[in-house]
Amino acid sequence: MTLRKTAVLVLALVLVLASLLMTGCTNAATTKVKVGVLYISPVDDGGWSQAHKRGIDAAVAEIGAAKVELMELQSINDTDTTATNAAIDQLVSAGCQIIFATSFNYMNAVAAKAKQYPNVKFEHCSGYLTDANMDNYFGQIEQPRYLSGIVAGMKTASGKIGYVAAFPLPEVIRGINAFTLGVLSVNPSAKVYVRWTNTWYGPDVEKEAAVALLNEGCDVLSQHQDSPAALKAAEEKNAFGIGYDNPMGSAAPKAYLTAPIWNWGAYYAKKIKAVMDKTWKVETYWGGMKEGMVALDALSALAPSGAQAKIDAVTVDLKAQGNDYIFKGPLKDQTGAVKVEAGKSMTRDEQMSMSWFVEGVVGEIPSGS
């Protein structure tokens, strides 16, 4: 017993010393800019968080690893306010000068913490609130989605394309519509079938939704999901698939066509540099292909011939006109009613609150959305 007690005492002493050491360490390093990041899932999830991680790494590489101290917290559930608050407090306590919160539901917690810590810059992804020290940033992923629709429309033999979708939100609905318009631009008789999974990231659920679509006869799948599960399901059933977030070719090489991908790096570098130069200004950022925020991954060898030429041509228009190119009239909804008249384009606000499917989509937006 005495031996144990001694061991215990020694250990306790070591731990206390260690904590003192830590305090010393953190005070010593002051020249680096301290950057905090909140991720909703592991940074190696293959999807959303990995795309953000890729962006952060690119930004750090651009600025120079010696000048940035990175503090990252993964798998912080964005519906768990206690966890979100604790995570932000921890990052601020560790001295972060700028914090990227990379999921929508962090928004209210971030807004409250931005008020509490006026000297820290907060960057919130995909929301709509801003403050004196809180940005809101997102990208026009609809543009590469439209392009991926062209690939899918040219590839399908059955004329039935499946779309595994997360939640019936404007962001997702906008993506489905852009994709469908891309499909219809090359294959006017094709249909896009939608399944909701009610989760952003759930490989097992995503796979089952994909299988349901394949069972219905879809031969090309697209997705607004953060894992390559739908691609893997397509591969198993000898169908084809379009990924999301990151290049996903390695997950299902026998099915992969391409993917709309995020390139957050340029924006992250810009904002971190702004903190270093003390030139940070609040903004609402919504970058497209022109700004390099979003892109279409290189087409795989399975992509239909002629797709590359078509995409190259449309890319020029997308870079010139942005989302206006996609959401320009005449646009009809599923009932055939004209929603956007010829010669007009949807305003940004209309795009942001989009809650109807264009003609060509087969699926329901659950009531109450």
Next chain:
Amino acid sequence: METGFAVMAALFLASAVRISVPLLVGTLGETVTERAGHLNLGVEGMMMLGASAGFLVAVRTDSVLLALLAAILGSGAGALLYAVLTVTFRANQVVTGLALTIFGTGVANTLGKTVVGENPPPAVQAFFALKPLHADLSGIRDVPVLGPVAGFVDAAFLQHNVYVYGAVALALLLAWFLRRTRAGLHLRAIGENPAAADASGIRVIAGKYAAILAGGMMCGLAGLYMPLVHIQTWTDNITGGRGWIVVALVIFVRWDPLKATLGALLFGALAIVGFLLQAYPQLSGSILFSQYVIDMYPYLMTLLALVLANAGRKKGWQGPGALSVPYFREER
């Protein structure tokens, strides 16, 4: 492509079969454990341990056998920890099980980090792409009645991989073991009344260890199915709470391996029926068929089974008599 009702139904059943495998195998494992009188709430943790150890070895060796062995050893280690604590050290079963889930999940997620992004290697993939029972129906396709029926059965039940049939075989084997063998009888006796079993010369402690270890190893095999066959890559918490559904399922099927096959299929079907219903908005618009409500059904059904077992005048059997009652010979 033909998408008539029969084809859709067959394909749906096939999906339900595939997704029910981890539920079935886990249920078999927990049934063995509970039959020995031990409620092990560490199912999720043991599934995770088996999944991570097995997938790690699969990726490194490209051997199905070694992967299965690693899963068995990984989850077996967790089960051994539980057995030592609850059988020998007499710790509370509920608390120990919860601790095992936390520990197993933590270890598994740490191990899994080393194989994130890896696909199952070629030989493993090829092995699980085999459909050993798939029938060649070209000869009878046009025969009336027989043709469509055979086609339905083939599409729903005969186009699966070895893991699926292995699970069903394990269920049959276990049912035979529990009902027809001496060791099975002894196991049931230990779970019903360890004091009486002890008095009649059955080695209670050894029996409990054996059952807990065997049960845990099956849970590991249940977990391995997820990264190796179903999702085909590693993600954090890959078993996704299936360990808890297993705990419910064991009660729902009343500790019976044969009923477990049907129970697992039912729970599996409930988990995915929402995707089918989305094709029929007039149905899925109704609250009863909303996936959110359907998600409650397994647990409600389990409660119903639990209550029905002892409702009415004549009380039915409600599971192993000494379930989660510790047994100490010295304190008899």
Next chain:
Amino acid sequence: MIRIVRKEDTVGLRAWAVRAGAILAALAASVLLVLLMGYDPIRTFGAMLQGAFGTEYGRINTIIMAVALAMTALAVSVAFSMKFWNIGAEGQILMGAFAATAAARVLPEGTPPVLLVLACLLAGLAGGAAWALVPGLFRIYLGTNETLFTLMMNYIAIKFVVLLRCLAWKDPAANGFPVIAEIPAGAFLPPVLGVHAGWILAVLLAVATYYFLRSTKLGYEIRVVGESERTARYAGMDVRRVVVTGVLVSGAMAGLTGAVKLMGVAHTLSETVAGGDGFTAIIIAWLANLSAPGIVVASVLFAALKQGTLAMEIVGSPPSLSDVIKGLILMAALSTEFFLRYRIAVERRDAHATAVHPPAGPGQAEGGPSAEAGAPAEEGG
């Protein structure tokens, strides 16, 4: 032959010292593990301590988490004291939070904050109590196994709150996102000394539970029922009444925790309001031997571990490491309970150790979830 022999229980300070030693031994094992994994243990554990206690906001978050854990563990300790294995605290927390949200939604705008807060707290009490009552009644009248019943009730509660969040109560102003609108600011628990006022409730609850179980008639009855229902009946107690009351108290306390978590921190109902606390609390209550002061200490330890994990992650260690450490601590602590009560003796085969009749006490490894006094071993035998 090696035999396990019952010995005089190690009690009091000495027992607590052994428990603390076991936890520190587990931490030492964790240090080894961290070394093996190739991380710097001083940096890792230093960060953990620093994160949990080293800064003001670290301390505040540690206390916030400890408040919820302690309240829940106190709740389950009441049920455990009568050997009613309530592992449904997770669901009871959620239903408490649900009822509090419902109260906040029903009450008219402009209700004075004092009334609003009181109404929400009371609703939380009622919600948790009602959710616990269901398995309680089934246990009493049908003899249904409450361990399994309360476990299932957790998942029903979780799915129910998901249903509310995604469908029934989805906030139309949230741009389509499946979230429930925040409760009105008047229903927020105000901060007292930097932490929401729930900590005062937690302290009161700890003191109240301590005296309730030790010094009240009902508390006494609960403990007697816990020792043996047969004894309780023999002593003329109405066991059904005692169990129902105990279950209601336990559920109400868990429900109150849910209301406090909602009004103090979350401000919006979601299935993460409970966040696994209902399960962690079971472990805490057990490790603390169902003693209120022990529960408070263990809750702070677990909260510090949770909060410290974030700081550990910031310096680069894997997030799953904390689960491993937690698991090691639990396993060590669980085996400690054995060594406090038994010793391993090496003796000759014919020498029979006299079985010491175990003194009753909740922390002792006697009786299981479905243990109805005297009945278990007879059934189906």
